[in-house]
Amino acid sequence: MLRVEFPSQCANRILDYRKTLDQYRAAANAEGGEVLFDCTNVCFFRPFGLSLLTILLFDVIRRERCTVSFNRPSNSTVERYLEDQGFYSEFLFAGKIVQGSGRSTGVKLKRLEMYDGSYFDNIAQWLAVNTSLSPDTVQTVVTVSLAEVVNNVIDHSDSAVGCYVCAQYYPAEERLFFSIVDLGVGILATLREKYPALKSSPEAISLAVQSGVSGKPIGRNAGVGLWLLTDFLKQYGGQLQIVSFEGDWTQNSE
Helix, strand or coil, X not given: CEEEECCCEECCCXXXXXXXXXXXXXXXXXXXXXXXXXXXXXXXXXXXXXXXXXXXXXXXXXXXXXXXXXXXXXXXXXXXXXXXCCCHHHCCECCEXXXXXXXXCEEEEEEECXXXXXXXXXXXXXXXXXXXXXXXXXXXXXXXXXXXXXXXXXXXXXXXXXXXXXXXXXXCCCEEXXXXXXXXXXXXXXXXXCCCCCCCHHHHHHHHCCCCCCCCCCCCCCCCHHHHHHHHXXXXXXXXXXXXXXXXXXXXXX
């Protein structure tokens, strides 16, 4: 049996998932046998960790090469979080779908294979109610910046599973975490044809967040989404983390 084990703290550091990703690659390339996704010891999830778990599990299941099972978290709070964020609605375990009750501070997991205007409208409405951002600011961030990130996945990533999106607001921290995860070819591959001097993923990410930079012809907000997002986060003291292959790029409010 192959095991894909998630760490006790499924937060935002990609290095915390090094072992998990190595195990996932072995499972994704396996021909037959059993694969166990093990979350028994998970004590905490951020949206990034939850999106990563969901997309890796979905990818192995959809290949239909192995029998896939899942060990639920032993922590009841974490288990309830998975239910409320719609994790079990994506999969059929133990012969039934578990429907969570949802929570006012979260935007449920959703797999996107194409732009979904109604989904982003729902996110905008949720942000307007649950944060202090103005309606105009919310519309700019959601309909331009976040939508462009998803469009990049759809247009360029060649991700066979699209992307998973989810969000969670933490009132005690006064912080909103929004996560988009795909299994595509990476930013370097999408920009290299137009910018052949690029040599590494960190270089490619640093270029991609600049205004007007895009791997596609200019149009439909091309080259402005990530730049507007970085500018917005600087103004509001936020942080942006982009992970692409060996590139791990973070911008803080400075």
